[in-house]
Amino acid sequence: MPAESASLDAPFAAVAAFDWGGDIEPLAVIDAAVVAAGSDPGLRADLERRFAAVLAGEASQAARQYVCRQLCLIGTAASVPALAAMLTDPDDSHMARYALERIDAPEAATALRAALAELEGNLRVGMIASLAARGDAASVPILASLVAGDSAVAAAAAEALGRLATPEAAAALAGAATSGETAERVVDARLACAAAAVAAGDKPAARAIYKAVGEAVGGAPATHRGRAVRIACQRGLLATLGG
Amino acid sequence: MPRRLSEGSSRREFLRTTAVGGAALAAPYVITSTALGDAETPPASDRIVIGGIGLGNMGSGDQRAFLGMKDVQYVAVCDVRTRWREEAKARADKAYGNHDCAAYLDFRELLARDDIDAVHIATPDHWHAIMTIAACRGGKDVYLQKPETLTLAEGPPMVAAARRYGRVVSGGSQRVLDDYRGIVDPCWAGEVGTIKEVDIAVGGPSRPCYLPAEPTPDDIDWDRWLGPAPWQPYNAGRCDGNFGTNGNSWRSYVDYSGGSLTDWGAHHFGGAIFAADLREEQPARVIYHPPGGGQGAHVSLEYPSGVVLHHNRPRPLRPAEPSVAHQGAIEIHGDGQPREPKAVPLYRDAAGSIYGDFIACVKTRERPFRDIELAVNTMTAPHLIAIASRLERSLDWDREAQAFRDDAEANRLVDRARREPWML
Numbered sequence: 001m002p003a004e005s006a007s008l009d010a011p012f013a014a015v016a017a018f019d020w021g022g023d024i025e026p027l028a029v030i031d032a033a034v035v036a037a038g039s040d041p042g043l044r045a046d047l048e049r050r051f052a053a054v055l056a057g058e059a060s061q062a063a064r065q066y067v068c069r070q071l072c073l074i075g076t077a078a079s080v081p082a083l084a085a086m087l088t089d090p091d092d093s094h095m096a097r098y099a100l101e102r103i104d105a106p107e108a109a110t111a112l113r114a115a116l117a118e119l120e121g122n123l124r125v126g127m128i129a130s131l132a133a134r135g136d137a138a139s140v141p142i143l144a145s146l147v148a149g150d151s152a153v154a155a156a157a158a159e160a161l162g163r164l165a166t167p168e169a170a171a172a173l174a175g176a177a178t179s180g181e182t183a184e185r186v187v188d189a190r191l192a193c194a195a196a197a198v199a200a201g202d203k204p205a206a207r208a209i210y211k212a213v214g215e216a217v218g219g220a221p222a223t224h225r226g227r228a229v230r231i232a233c234q235r236g237l238l239a240t241l242g243g
Numbered sequence: 244m245p246r247r248l249s250e251g252s253s254r255r256e257f258l259r260t261t262a263v264g265g266a267a268l269a270a271p272y273v274i275t276s277t278a279l280g281d282a283e284t285p286p287a288s289d290r291i292v293i294g295g296i297g298l299g300n301m302g303s304g305d306q307r308a309f310l311g312m313k314d315v316q317y318v319a320v321c322d323v324r325t326r327w328r329e330e331a332k333a334r335a336d337k338a339y340g341n342h343d344c345a346a347y348l349d350f351r352e353l354l355a356r357d358d359i360d361a362v363h364i365a366t367p368d369h370w371h372a373i374m375t376i377a378a379c380r381g382g383k384d385v386y387l388q389k390p391e392t393l394t395l396a397e398g399p400p401m402v403a404a405a406r407r408y409g410r411v412v413s414g415g416s417q418r419v420l421d422d423y424r425g426i427v428d429p430c431w432a433g434e435v436g437t438i439k440e441v442d443i444a445v446g447g448p449s450r451p452c453y454l455p456a457e458p459t460p461d462d463i464d465w466d467r468w469l470g471p472a473p474w475q476p477y478n479a480g481r482c483d484g485n486f487g488t489n490g491n492s493w494r495s496y497v498d499y500s501g502g503s504l505t506d507w508g509a510h511h512f513g514g515a516i517f518a519a520d521l522r523e524e525q526p527a528r529v530i531y532h533p534p535g536g537g538q539g540a541h542v543s544l545e546y547p548s549g550v551v552l553h554h555n556r557p558r559p560l561r562p563a564e565p566s567v568a569h570q571g572a573i574e575i576h577g578d579g580q581p582r583e584p585k586a587v588p589l590y591r592d593a594a595g596s597i598y599g600d601f602i603a604c605v606k607t608r609e610r611p612f613r614d615i616e617l618a619v620n621t622m623t624a625p626h627l628i629a630i631a632s633r634l635e636r637s638l639d640w641d642r643e644a645q646a647f648r649d650d651a652e653a654n655r656l657v658d659r660a661r662r663e664p665w666m667l
Contacts, residue, residue: 020476021455035635038652062453065473069451073655094662095473102655126663133658133667152664159666188380191407223357224382231409 005046008033012050015067019060027066034070044074051075052082061091068095077105084111093123101130109136116142125156132160140164144172150180158182162189165196170209184225187213191232203240210236285314291605292360294319296350296374298331299484301388302365305415306331308598309363310338315602319359321347323467348464350374354381361605364388365415367482367499369472372397373665375412375615379404386601388415389509390501391618395626396658398619399645400667405615413601413611414618416513420590420597423514425570430518432584435566435577438519441552442574445511446488446503448629452496454478471661472498501625508625513613515573516624520585521546522617526624529631529638532556540635542628554628588612630656 007029014026030047037044051067059067064086071079080103086096100108109131116127116139128146131139139160146157158176161169162185170193178186190209197206214233221227293315295306299322309315317338320331328346335344347353353362354377361384364374368390378385385405391414392398405412420427429435456476459465465477475481475498480491482499486506493499494506501508516522526544534540538557545551566579590612592599597612604611623640630653631638639648647653661667 018453020453022453024451024453035633038634065475066451066453072659073652091474094660097660098473101660102658104651122663125666126660129663129666130660133660156664156666163667184380192403195403195407224360225357225380226382228380228382228408228410232407235407235409 297366449502
């Protein structure tokens, strides 16, 4: 049964003091309240306020993980500021995304995009991954600007563009000047864009991608990877026939 | 001692920073006497060249199975645990009487080898989708241990990768066909009539893990073990590969497994769904039955063909009725009316094993018995049950959209963010 607000005081005090190996029994009351909050806006708002207070305090990493797991399910725009503040912290960035990625409020995407512009390296890759997972087409221009050369960020941006698979994403991938592993990811992403174009009924666009990628890989690739890409292009071209 | 960011995880970084370690781990490629073949063994040029990723409990069993096949050449192993990696290399070397099996810490190193045709993957579940998709992109065929998926969202991109690149990807539940012929044969023979209901009893879902920190042994690369999962401190009970779900194995915990519901569920749901010929379908409606009358909650799945699958429905088994096929935890109810028999799909190799089925399909390019799409469909059942049970409500599942209808909260549980730098 969901708890009355006052009865949540002790469990939340337990969360604030929680650490790895701690007693999880008091948290069960909060777990139940989180499930009940789906149909109780007042309870949801109360829980979000309490969770934000935990994140703003001196809670352990274990406690912050616990909170992010709950906000993954019930977080709204109200929780975005507390979570966004964690995105630049290497200890918390992933779990902040764990919640933000699943919060459908546009404020969550805005926070991820802002962090993307600010961060570098793996943390930046994380923002790219979450924006792609959200299907955030508004990220295409900034992702397109990142697909150049050969770096983990460029490879991730290529992956993300392939997942978003909009015509703008396909155009950005076609014009990307890349090398190494990033170039391989661009090929995979272009094939994903072509498949999306077929699904959307734009067979000419798909055909153009398959032809371009197929010509680049050549008629008799020497590697497993090359042959697999060749197969993908041939199968893709077959799917574009007849319309 | 908080720590969190996945360090040294990019392939380029690995190649740059571990050149010495990599050289120490990986043996040179050498042509040996076994490469030439004999009266019973095809020459190496005719064999399927295979490597293994994840060589613990199930992985070691898978490796032994492939090592026993004369048309397989086993050349490489990868594991983040030193002992398992070395033991796996020793098994391969002993089988061939040489020292040629290469050993890798990073699976991307193994996948980068162009002489390898196929890989078997038996890591904890949180790695399955990432590794399978990477292998398909690299042009490798894949034998993937069950449960094939950790989240609902992982299935479609795994199937897409297999289809796009023309790969043979087999799921890894040997029990579906090996253990359940007792219900499969009468159901496919039409003996119970048109199937209406299926009862199945499997264990529960996994749970979050907050085990205390323990000193990380030198034997394990903990950051690589965690990979896309949330950072948590090392604890032996968090990562032990035993088959229990009582809190002392990774199978107990939500970041790495779906618990008994998906672990044994891959077998039991697999057997029930195969017997009822539902492998091409995904449930359309998930009905949550709250606890009451002294009974616990249970969940029913309605399939588009009209069959209803009940998980843990509190009712006595009725194996004696002629319209009921019963085996173990599965009970299948038909209407008892005569029905045309159908041929039971079987493995494609004469030896009759799921491993032989995979290798046969690698050669013929046919789809294997537990083709990844059929496996993904099967795993959808326990994933849906877990979500309905957590939310304590019924749900509508839109297979086309791969999303729940009119339930934003449930859709939040379709997937989860992966730790950087990993992404689907």
